[in-house]
Amino acid sequence: MNCAMISGRLKWDPTIAYTTGEKQLCVARFKVEVPKKKDPSKYDNISCVAFGEVAEKFEKYLRKGDFVALTGQNTCGSYVKDGKRIYTQEILVEEIDHAPSMRSGGEAAKKEATPAPENADVRIETEDCVPDGFSLLGDGDIPF
Secondary structure (H helix, E strand, C coil): CCCEEEEEECCCCCCCEECCCCCCCCEEEEEEEEHHHHHCCCEEEEEEEEEHHHHHHHHHHHCCCCCCEEEEEEEEEEEEECEEEEEEEEEEEEEEEEEECCCCCCCCHHHHCCCCCCCCCCCCCHHHCCCCCCCCCCCHHHCC
């Protein structure tokens, strides 16, 4: 099984291109900065490529600094440059989840989190608040 799952911030804006021919296909190339486990102040820069609808998400919604969590396949390749073979490794992205950064002037930056009131009680206490097919549990009914 070849499955790679990484999360981190985009190192720069994705590079977007379209293939030529009858059917154009969007291609996005980018790097994700992933903090190192032993020293979180240092990063691994993981090269990634996405195609089609996934790549179009990068074109429309994602910019440098946005947090992404992606799933894909680890791919290896090589090419010759100036008579020397160069080996490459990148993630072929299949799925993406993202959380936009708090850029100044953007909608995300204008919204501030509203904390819950200190006296807020989120427990359901009455039967009329319980959805059909569910039942109200007391503290003694929870197995942990």
